[in-house]
Amino acid sequence: MKAMLQSGPGLPLELHMLDDPIPGPGSVRIKVNACGICRTDLHVVDGELPNVKYPIIPGHEVIGRIEVAGPGVTEFKPGDRVGVPWLGYTCGECDYCKSQQENLCDRPLFTGYTRDGGYATHAIADARFCFPLPGAGDDAETAPLLCAGLIGWRSYRMAGEGRSLGLYGFGAAAHILAQVAAWQGRRVYAFTRAGDTAAQSLAKSLGAVWAGGSEEEPPERLDAAIIFAPVGALVPLALKAVKKGGRVVCGGIHMSDIPSFPYRDLWEERQIVSVANLTREDAREFLAIAPQAGIKTTVKRYPLAQANAALADLRRGRIQGAAVLIP
Ligand SMILES: [Zn+2]
Ligand SMILES: [Zn+2]
DSSP states (O other): OOEEEEBOTTSOOEEEEOOOOOOOTTEEEEEEEEEEEOHHHHHHHTTOSTTOOSSBOOOOOEEEEEEEEOTTOOSOOTTOEEEEOSEEEOOSOSTTGGGTOGGGOSSOEEBTTTBOOSSBSEEEEEGGGOEEOOSOOOHHHHGGGGTTTHHHHHHHHHTOSOSEEEEESOSHHHHHHHHHHHHTTOEEEEEESTTOHHHHHHHHHTTOSEEEETTSOOSSOEEEEEEOSSOTTHHHHHHHHEEEEEEEEEOSSOOOOOOOOOGGGTTTTOEEEEOOSOOHHHHHHHHHHHHHTTOOOOEEEEEGGGHHHHHHHHHTTOOSSEEEEEO
16 A cells, blocks of 8 residues: 655645556665654644645655666665655755755755655655665664754754754754764753753753753853754844853744844844755765764654644644654
């Protein structure tokens, strides 16, 4: 049986049977073994992002095996294990594509947003945007690396080389980056929803030197902070927590409005930056570093048909680490 889950804006996902998808030139058909759930999927399902192609099959942390390689595909053959990330296509011709900034391409397609993704038994992907995963790792535990890991890595690099790093919102991305930071000898400060002791203990078990509520002041001023929670009110809070010259990186695609704050909180060369998407270079870098850093993801598995329940759990902050759908 082939099946997929489709959403319209603000509607629960519905299960549909899938015709045998035939990969066109340059594309591959993948038998999906696991698809991670990202917070962005909630924004897609909730209709919070512009230009979504509804009905859409969400999901951009896809791990599977090539079933059929379309005409012209030379880099993969049936049986190869691959990962499909958020960046699903770039034009290759715009100024951004030509200057190593394909994450900002003017005519991109994003998996599970503007092209169908991995909440399905099978998926079609552009072979140039699939990554070989030759290792024999667990598919569900690998899935969160494909977005939480990759876009998390881009945010992490954007945060600079400072030794003290704050992570606001300790979900899928932060639980991966905390391990990278601890491996590199940095001091990680984890900020969670007030009273979320489960997330705080997970953070400490992964190497954070301190964990507390987002409103709390960390015991030292931070070199940088990354905000993964979609909460604009965290921006002024994080600005207060960073030292002179410190940087606040907004790592998500969507955030509630940022409340106004006094200019003096930004002054002294503090910066606020956002991160958009990923480049294939980010992915190659991170997928090489992940095994060296010994990253272990904490996952909660749901059958594909339970995707709505999984999204509801993510919305309510009931997931430690990352949720993953298993078809
Ligand atoms: Zn994502
Ligand atoms: Zn482009």
